[in-house]
Amino acid sequence: MNMVPDDIRLVRPDDYTGEGRSRGLARGLLAYYGELNLTAEGMGIGGVALKDRYGTCFSRSWKDSEECGLFKRTFCLDTRLVWGIGGRPVPLLSWPIQLYTDAYMKMPWLQNRILAPALKLRTMAGIMPLFITIPSRGTVTLTYEISGGHAQIHASSTVQAGPGERLCILNELSAAHFTSGWDGEHLVPPPPGWDEVSHAQLPVSLADPSHGVRFFIDKPQADPGSPYRIYQGRENTGDLCWAGFCIELGPLNSSGTFPELKYQVGLALEPFP
Secondary structure, X not given: OOOOHHHEXXXXXXXXXXXXXXXXXXXXXXXXXXXXXXXXXXXXXXXXXEEEOOEEEEOOEEEEEEEOOEEEEXXXXXXXXXXXXXXXXXXXXXXXXXXXXXXXXXXXXXXXXXXXXXXXXXXXXXXEEEEEEOOOOOEEEEEEEEEOOEEEEEEEXXXXXXXXXXXXXXXXXXXXXXXXXXXXXXXXXXXXOOEEEOHHHOXXXXXXOOOOEEEEEEEEEEXXXXXXXXXXXXXXXXXXXXXXXXXXXXXXXXXXXXXXXXXXXXXXXXXXO
């Protein structure tokens, strides 16, 4: 396969708001191989979410700007994911589903076994996700220094964190393309829904074998002493199709704003065996 560096690139999302269940939410950078958008239902490179006591907040409004030649997107956390039946929110559903989701992330060895039955039960009960507008929880600004298929990303926020809250910096592309993991020498099975990554494992990569593209994350840096975790994951179900990485800031020891974060992420051409 003859490939040149221009085959892979990260680009500004402009008005792209995704597809599938999360259509309408603000995205981070888009990833392309030639003219193929590798992002699909994923949240893009450098998207945001906030986990609080009521569930998960996303952004449906944003402001783009440039500073010293760098692209910046400021996300307004003005949308909450809730659960409902028949298109109507059912508040009593959101809390137990959030508890289930938190437990699910802590048990990667069980995720593949429990996901399918949980989705089947949800479908039988007619439970569906809904996105509702809420008073803004604050803003998160991502500054992207893009170089071809690579990006240096800096995140800062105005969010006043409450007890147990966590700010998620999302880096998600399409699970239809990124079907494998990569250990540096071999293609390996992809991660389950979410799997925590240690610093010793970095850089960590996912692979698109059909196009010879590696998707990686590396070198996260936050304020000294600030708690954060790194996850890799992949889900490809009827209404979810994403694969990628999440850096989760918090929870903080006391109220205040989340720490600033820097990291590297990108695409690389890889001659997979």
